[in-house]
Amino acid sequence: QVQLVESGGGLVQAGGSLRLSCAASGRTFSRSTMGWFRQTSGKEREFVAAIGWSVGSTYYADFVKGRFTISRDNAKNTVWLQMNSLKPEDTAVYYCAADPSGTLYRDEMYRYWGQGTQVTVSS
Numbered sequence: 001q002v003q004l005v006e007s008g009g010g011l012v013q014a015g016g017s018l019r020l021s022c023a024a025s026g027r028t029f030s031r032s033t034m035g036w037f038r039q040t041s042g043k044e045r046e047f048v049a050a051i052g053w054s055v056g057s058t059y060y061a062d063f064v065k066g067r068f069t070i071s072r073d074n075a076k077n078t079v080w081l082q083m084n085s086l087k088p089e090d091t092a093v094y095y096c097a098a099d100p101s102g103t104l105y106r107d108e109m110y111r112y113w114g115q116g117t118q119v120t121v122s123s
Contacts, residue, residue, distance in 0.1 A: 002026035002112050004096045009117030012086055016121070020081040022096030022114060030074035032099040036081045037107050038092035038119075045095065049081060050104040059104060064090075086121045093118050 008020040022034065035050035049070040050059045058070055069082040079096060094117050097110035 004098060004112055004114035006094065006096045006114040006117040009094060009119045011120045011122065014086060014088055014121055014123050016086050017082070017084045018086065018119060020083065020094055020096075020117060020119075022079045022081075024077040024079075024098060024112075028074070028077060029098050030077075033104050034070075034072060034079040035097045035100065035104055035110060036070065036079075037095045037097060038090075039095065039116075040092045045107045047105045047107070048094070050100075051079065052104075083119070086119075088121045088123045091119060091121050 003025045005023050006020060008018060010018060012018055031053045033050055033052050036048040037045045038048050039045040047061050048064055049068055051057065051070045051072050060068065067085045072079045096114040097112065099111040100109035102109040
């Protein structure tokens with residue numbers, strides 16, 4: 001059974017940092033794109049970042065460019081999202097996703113999802 005398990009969320013003050021982890025099990029994702037999305041109450045899930053299986057292929061939403069960094073270790077089947085200079089508007093549940101069948105920017109394309117981890121940024 002494939003599982004994606006996120007961790008690392010929490011409460012942080014504005015300007016602070018958090019590092020989210022997504023550990024995959026059940027199959028290897030070394031040849032799959034992995035992504036991070038986020039969702040706040042009453043809003044649709046939105047794309048945050050993604051990383052392809054080849055070196056250097058990273059993609060970011062404009063609102064996180066320069067602040068967030070996505071990385072992966074295929075040997076550990078793990079993806080991270082380093083979040084710096086956090087803002088109150090970054091508050092959301094962050095989801096890890098894997099293996100999109102189409103464009104990596106759309107959540108409905110991803111086949112596997114984690115349960116989410118809450119990130120709260122206080123002002």
